[in-house]
Amino acid sequence: MKLTLKGKFDAYYQRWLNKRSPTSRSIKLTQKRIFIIPNKMGLLFLSLVVLVFVNGVNYQNNLIFSFSVLLLSIFITAIVSTYQNLSGLVITSGHANSVFVGKSAHLNIGLSNSARKNKQGLWIGFSRKNASAIPVVDGVHQLNITYKPNERGPFKVPKITLFSRYPLGILTCWTWLRLKFDGVAYPAPVFVPYQYVGRSDQEGEEADDIINLGVDDFKGFRKYQPGDSLKHIAWRQFAKNDVLLTKEFEEAQAQGHWLDWKALPGHETEMRLQILCGWVVRSSEEDREFGLSLPGLDIPVGRGDHHRDTCLRALALYGISSDLISEGA
């Protein structure tokens, strides 16, 4: 009973919090979003005020009384200062690099302070315990926090807390940030040998063929085009002639190198995506030309880092959102 009550309360609290601080790209901290409460040291400070007050009253000592009153108004000033230190700060979500599930992504967050006073003693993190300090913010400040996605798809960044105990450490003032980031979590790659499935015209014929993935023979140079893998740039030639050339290799199965959803009939959807992801990674490491075929979506054969990212993005967003796929392109 107790647990469910607590559960109910938590759910209610979350709903209330979500309503108060909806997800967005840029958040300005106002009194609607800032929470402030005395912490353990604050309560201790208040009991100090009471102790001094009792001394003043019992000894009928006006000076001690005045001192207790002074301490009390210092506490109230501290409320204002602590609140002021957070208010007016604008937090914007910046770039986030897409990563595989389970790997760390850097979320770029921008803080901009339009107030006259510097913002000091700020801490940011997913929880109070794992927060890191932010240096004094005067004007604009950029910082990264590390996020490990555990589910493929667009980043579902949990709420981030920004808090401060400045200046006296007796009050904690915090806010919950629900920032939207563009990053995408790719499926964690699973590496299994590549299975070739022909295009629809040759369906079934060579389904079981296993193709050797090896280093191909060097064919010659061609002019560098944006999108070519950096690994294949002829750096020696570049050093000599100042001309960017790309090494070309003979490709045995250059045509029709398709990474196909249908090649993995016995697996579950997520597993299929993970295996496909592994293939994309491997193929791109080896700088092959490849295409990706998913139900309802074909990405034509291509190569290069950009092509790879498009394919991974398609895998990440498969079945979640189709209109997001092209966004990265």
Place this chain on the structure above:
Amino acid sequence: MKNEPLGHKALLFLAVNLTLALLLHVERLPVWVLGTAIGVLVWRYFIYLGRVASPHWLVKGLLVAGGFIGVYLTYGWQPSIEAMVSLLIVGLVLKPLEVEATNESYLLVFLSYLLIALNFLFDQSPLGYIWAMVLLVLTLATQVAVNRGSEKPEENNLIARSSGSVVGQAFLIFVKSIPLALFLFFILPRLGPLWSMNISTQAGTIGLSSSMSPGDIAELGKSDELAFRVRFLNNEPDVKQLYWRALVLDYFDGEQWSQRYKPEIDWPPFNEVSNKDGAGSMPFEVILQPNDETWLYALGVSRPLTAGIGISQDGRLVAKKKLHSQTLYKANAQLSQTMDKSGLTRKESLHYLQMPASGNLKSRQFAQNLKNTHKGSLDFARALKRYISENEFYYTLSPGVLRSDSTIDEFLFETQKGFCAHFAGSVVYLMRSVGIPARVVLGYQGAEENPVAGYYSVYQYNAHAWVEIWVEGSGWLRIDPTAWISPERIEQGVESALKNEFVGFSSGSSWLGPIRNQINALNYYWNDWMLSYKGDAQQEFISELFGDRDQAEMIAIYIACFFALIGAVFLTLLFDFKRVKLSDGQKLIKRYRMALESKGYELKDVMSVAQISQLALTASPHLVKDINWIREQIETCLYVDPDSHFSKADYRKIAVSIKKLSRQIRKAQGA
């Protein structure tokens, strides 16, 4: 955010702060506490340097236990403020050994606040208060430093730069807190003690003692400590007539005079107190230094005007509780009245005629002989006065010790040197030996006027003893045998009477006098306002400020003021925006744009001066000369030399021509 280790800056602040908080209490601390404090600070410093390891918990535990035992051995179980402070300081002193992280250092900071507050029990001077405020700001700074302590300065040099202003920040917090504190101080009603406190300071303040054996008051005579201050509300008194009655001694055991008879005390209820203003009355207001006793000072026949003060049958004013802090009270003095006019009870006569069964035979004989020739009580007193003034009696503060069993005989017929206690004691003895009821009164005589603030100070060196005899039909009459031998002693105060013996504090010195008066006036106002602002004084002040209002209105006013103050603080938040400083060129562009926009031109945000001018030109081609001139001026300022400033006259000239331009455009539009 974990409990982070402290940075060296925070540690330094803590160390300085602790040392200063300790110095506040240094005079009343036992030596061993001081020694421990220094030892621990040095130890902590070596731990900080990394030369010594942090002590084992067992060592810390033993130290703490040792500290508590030490406090017990020094003070015993008798609770006193000193013991409490010592205990706190032992805790405070041993704590640094443990402090490595932020949370524990907050405790130290809070303990420092407490020590500053407790110091007011001992020191209530204005200078002490200022020093306490300085320490408060420092402690706040320490707290800010501790709060920042966990930040690593190498992370960002901005932190290193801004931490220089820790003290500045603390000061700002302090200043911002003052208005609210003042408001609360003036408005909050003072409560009575929550529980009775019988804790007294062990040091004991110098004052009158409750018994008198000649030799006692010699010490007092040389102390220039303040006993009390007094203000006369209506008429100025004659300083010679100021006999401040504190104690009445009735019992003599052959050596010592003491108070054995405890007459009834009348506690007039508050509402009866204030309206007894007969003719010849002299209302006065006393601010009394704490004397750790219940006695107050009465003048002539006094009636209290402050609630909670009792008046005893023998004319003393008494407080209900011992006075550990400065106290203000009012009373009304009737100098012409006498007590017990109607007669003494049997019990009273017994007490006031009491004498030891034996001893001082010579004195008894002398008194009897004198009485035989002078029958009346007053006659006898006059004869006594003649005898003392005509014989070689000297007034001195160092009369030497009287060793014999019959001290009165020895004084009257051998040494003949003494001070008020000798004379008063001997005269009472002589009176009683011939059947005249007599008693010794202890108190202060005289007062020193402070013309700056219009009050009088009474110092410990004003302590005095005199005699009262009871005369049929007249009641108790005051006689001052000390005045019989040395009239200056009474007329100009103890200083001039004893010029040879007093060197220390001559207030008569011509240039020091006014300064001393100023300082004393400051002290007086401080006492009158800061220390006594409670009860009646508070009521009076508030009704003076807001007028007489009923309670509901008063509460409404308080609440309004409180929220207005807090609102004012929050209002400062609104003005916390960066003001962008514009250069002269930018300001002119702004004016230029505004001038054109008000005439209906639509300007885009990103337009340059050239574009704006072009637009103006197409609309009003006849103004080409003005427009081009303005453009040229602004462009020169903006682009040719961005740092250049116009002289005031040039700036005005351009601004005026912009205005002229706008007027001309309007004219053109109108036409």
